[in-house]
Structure formats: C-alpha cells, structure tokens
Amino acid sequence: MGTRAKSAVLSALIALVLALAWHIGTLPKGPQAAGVDPEYAKLMGLDKPKGDGLPTLAEVGATAWKQVSDPFYDAGSNDKGIGIQLAYSLGRVGLGFVLAALVAIPLGFVIGLSPVAHGALNPFIQVLKPISPLAWMPLALYTIKDSTTSSIFVIFICSIWPMLINTAHGVASVRRDWLNVARTLEAGTVRTAFQVILPAAAPTILTGMRISMGIAWLVIVAAEMLVGNLGVGYFVWNEWNNLSLSNVIFAIALIGVVGMLLDLAFGWAQRAVTYAE
Amino acid sequence: MSAAFLQVRGLAKRFAPGAAPVFDNVSFALERGEFVCVIGHSGCGKTTILNILAGLDAASGGEVIMDGREVAGPSLDRGVVFQGHALMPWLTVRRNIAFAVKSRWPDWGREKIDAHCQKYIDLVRLTGNEDKKPSALSGGMKQRVGIARAFAIQPKMLLLDEPFGALDALTRGAIQEELTAICAETRQTVFMITHDVDEAILLADKILLMTNGPRARIAEIVVNTLPRARTRHDVHHHPHYYRIRNHLVDFLVHRSKLLQAGEAEAASNDDGPRVVMPGLDAAEEAAEPRAPLLKQVK
Numbered sequence: 001m002g003t004r005a006k007s008a009v010l011s012a013l014i015a016l017v018l019a020l021a022w023h024i025g026t027l028p029k030g031p032q033a034a035g036v037d038p039e040y041a042k043l044m045g046l047d048k049p050k051g052d053g054l055p056t057l058a059e060v061g062a063t064a065w066k067q068v069s070d071p072f073y074d075a076g077s078n079d080k081g082i083g084i085q086l087a088y089s090l091g092r093v094g095l096g097f098v099l100a101a102l103v104a105i106p107l108g109f110v111i112g113l114s115p116v117a118h119g120a121l122n123p124f125i126q127v128l129k130p131i132s133p134l135a136w137m138p139l140a141l142y143t144i145k146d147s148t149t150s151s152i153f154v155i156f157i158c159s160i161w162p163m164l165i166n167t168a169h170g171v172a173s174v175r176r177d178w179l180n181v182a183r184t185l186e187a188g189t190v191r192t193a194f195q196v197i198l199p200a201a202a203p204t205i206l207t208g209m210r211i212s213m214g215i216a217w218l219v220i221v222a223a224e225m226l227v228g229n230l231g232v233g234y235f236v237w238n239e240w241n242n243l244s245l246s247n248v249i250f251a252i253a254l255i256g257v258v259g260m261l262l263d264l265a266f267g268w269a270q271r272a273v274t275y276a277e
Numbered sequence: 278m279s280a281a282f283l284q285v286r287g288l289a290k291r292f293a294p295g296a297a298p299v300f301d302n303v304s305f306a307l308e309r310g311e312f313v314c315v316i317g318h319s320g321c322g323k324t325t326i327l328n329i330l331a332g333l334d335a336a337s338g339g340e341v342i343m344d345g346r347e348v349a350g351p352s353l354d355r356g357v358v359f360q361g362h363a364l365m366p367w368l369t370v371r372r373n374i375a376f377a378v379k380s381r382w383p384d385w386g387r388e389k390i391d392a393h394c395q396k397y398i399d400l401v402r403l404t405g406n407e408d409k410k411p412s413a414l415s416g417g418m419k420q421r422v423g424i425a426r427a428f429a430i431q432p433k434m435l436l437l438d439e440p441f442g443a444l445d446a447l448t449r450g451a452i453q454e455e456l457t458a459i460c461a462e463t464r465q466t467v468f469m470i471t472h473d474v475d476e477a478i479l480l481a482d483k484i485l486l487m488t489n490g491p492r493a494r495i496a497e498i499v500v501n502t503l504p505r506a507r508t509r510h511d512v513h514h515h516p517h518y519y520r521i522r523n524h525l526v527d528f529l530v531h532r533s534k535l536l537q538a539g540e541a542e543a544a545s546n547d548d549g550p551r552v553v554m555p556g557l558d559a560a561e562e563a564a565e566p567r568a569p570l571l572k573q574v575k
Contacts, residue, residue, distance in 0.1 A: 177359050178365055180357070180359065180363065181363050183351040184331055184332070184333065184351040184353075185351075185430070186351060186353050187376075187380050195376065196365065276366060277366045277412060
C-alpha cells in the first residue's frame, strides 16, 4: 500500500472516530428524574431522555442537506439560502482582494526597484501591517457610511500587506543576470517589467496573494458578524441568535471547506508560475 | 590605431572613491573579426572590464570606443554570454532566444522570429530541444543556448565571460570547437574571459595577460602564431603550442605577481602593453627549463 493510500485510510479512520465521538457525546441522556418526586419530574419533563442542546450528527446532517438542497432561497432579509450568503461573502472578499492587488502589486514593484521608495515607505508598512483589520471598522463605517463598502475596505486593508511585502521582496531579489540580459538587449522599462521582472517574481507574488486570501477569508467572517445584513459571518451570528446550533456547525464546516478551496486554487496558480532553475 | 574597431584607452575602475583602483591604465585595441582572450587571476577586474565593454558598468576613468562611437550603456551591438548562462528559467529554449530576437527586430512577426531562432538553435546543435525549459537541459546545453541567444542578435561584437567555466572537460572541448566554427563562419569579433590557458590558445588570435589586482593592468599582448583552423586534437602538436603555453603559464605562476609589485615596469609601458610572439621565439624553449619538464609529465 502506498503512502497516499495509507494516509487516506488513516484520514477516514480519524473522521470515523471523530464522528463516533460526536454521536456518542450528543446522545440524549436517560431520564434524569432519580431522587425527584415523579409528579414533579413529569411536570418538568425530566422523565424523558434529553440532550444537552448540542445537535447530534444526524441533526447537523439533516440541516446541511436542507441547506445544500436549496441554497438560493430568499425568504426575506433575515432568511436567505446559504448559497446567497456565500456569494455575498465571496463577492466582498473578491472585490477587496482585487482592489488590494491593484494597489499592492504596482506599489510593491516600486518599492522593490527603488531603495529610496523602500526606505520611505517601510516605516508606514511596519506600523500599519500589525493593525487588526477590524480595528479600522469604526473609522470605515464613519467615513464610508455604508456597511458593505466598509467590509470591502476591511478586506482591502488586510489583504494589501502580504501582497505588498512579497511583491517588493520578489522584485528586489530578481537575479541580476536576468536584468543584465534585458539591459544588453535594450529591452525597454515596460518590457523588462512585464517579461522579466514579473515572471521572475511571480512565485513570490503568488505566495503573498495566497497568504492575503487566507487572511481575507478569516477576516470576512468577523467583519460580517460586526456589520450584519448578509454573508456567511452574519449567517453564523444570526443562527446563534436563533439558537440553531446545527446551522452554526454547518456554517463553520462550510467556511472551512470554502477556505480550503480558495487556498487550493491559489496553490494551483502558484505552481503554474513557479519555475525550476 | 585609429582604424581599430574597438579601442580601449586608459580604462580604470575603483569601487570606492579614493580607494586603490582594481585596474588602472588598461589600453588595448581589437580589429574587426579578431578573437581576443583575457587571462588573469581572480580579482584583477576581468569581468569588470567586460561589463564596461558591455555597457553594464561604468568606468572610473578612460574610454571605450567601438566602431567610431563611445560606449555609454548597453547596446544590441554587443552580445553578451554570461558566466552563469543567465537564461530565463520560465521560458523555453526557443522563447529565450526569441526574447533577444524580438528586442533586435521588434517589427518581425512571430513566424519570422521563430525561423530566425531555429537557425541559431540548429547552429549550436540543439535541434529537437526547442521547447524544453532550461531546467531540463544539461550545463553544456544551457551555455549553448546562451551562445545562440548572443549570436542571434547578430551583434558587432561578442563578449563572453568565462562561458565554459562550469562545464566538464569533454563538454567544454565540444563547445569550444563549435564556437571556433561559428566564429570562423560569421567572422565575429569576440572578447572572451577565460581561466583556461589551453582554451585561450585554441580560440584566440591575441591573448591579453593581466597582472594581479589591485592596480591591475594589461602587461602583455601575446599574439597567437598558431595557424587558424585549429582543432583540439592536433593543436598541441604544433611547435608553437608549448612555447605559447609555457609563456602563459609562466606569466600566471610568476610574472603576474612580480609585475604587480614592480611599479617601474608599469610606468614604462604607459603607451600600451608590450606585444610578444612567444610562438616564434625558438630561443625561449632552450632557455626555459620548465618546457621539457612539462612534456615529460605529459
């Protein structure tokens, strides 16, 4: 049996054990009426088996099936299908991310190519980078006065740093030889930037984009919990308010799966631009 | 002198102001179609001279004039083969060369560029490897691509920076012969740096000998009196071969150091280095005790 097959079997086993543990952990307990007056127990419902409120595996499975089989239903502002919520979240992340890339990659080029620009901008980057993106939220809400745009801004501000830093690093460490080749061939600035520096730095830039996307997906859930109205983050908070824990668990799993798929997509893109020396 | 294709006069380079120059007062000239090799120890500034000729580096003093124009910045007139081949690893062999061709003739269509590339890929005998990435090629093949790229832009002069330094002896021999053939065919003017005395004798018309740095300079210009159309197999049978070889080895082992120390001799040849023809100097063989020794060892 190959390593992969062994790993797959082990993974399946771990999943099975976890599912079993969940199932047993959430089984309804027997009548809790020991030592209590039977009439009182009956009155309080203590004579029947009762769970502790955490949904069982089967309940979550049923909820998931219900959600997945009708993902785009729209029954008013507080009751939309998970597909719609997901689409809103992905849309905000995508927009904020693309805007960040449009700023970070050209700016990263400038910083990477010019030591003066690097020296001038580095202090700002170092101070702004460690700020939790959610800390910007009140300021964004006050100035932008729109919750959706504010959450896009928060995604923008959190995705910009890894992309900026990686682009600058990638551009600055392009091999001198390749630049010299371009110079001796009298390749212009634009041609050198797009045909030499960009492909040379692409793996590093893509790594930055992958990190950014990971952070953006983490942040969007929190941002939507804060600003409300739509998205998976809001869905989680709304279902918590509804005390529908099986929906919460389903949403948590979904956020994980979508995050993994995004990461896989960037991993694939990264491999596509990576070159062997 | 004024008719020379490439004139280098009083070239100097210091990396920090006030520091001793790496080399100083370097003057020489190249005729069109000449193959010149530079030999000297590491640190004497050979690569810096090549970079100045390429226009990639600026001299601290002196001037370089090629074909009646001063060299100021890189130009398509001078093709460079870099020490570490410097191929772009994300491009195939064909696209690496096409990048250069497209630079030279921006108006050419894709078909014309590809046909031109193919000609030079065939020339360096890499036919069938057009669509491979450099990572799939051996060291010798990569260096051939580098040579094809430099030749493909049909420069007025070719600058080679120890192009075969990283190759094994057999591969090196094969590419040296290809290079000789291509140069003979295209009458290319070549300036090449090497550490390999035999390589210099095989390829060069003239060999510039540099003293050690700092304050390195060209001590001698050795004229290679071996007839052209040399091959690796028979070049060492020619009577001039060991005379020239011994002269070069002797320079590298002893005189490069002595000349660096002896400032007196440096002052004496301000108007250009001494031109010597050890190949014609039959007396040197008799006077040189190392020559027979070397033959015995061999």
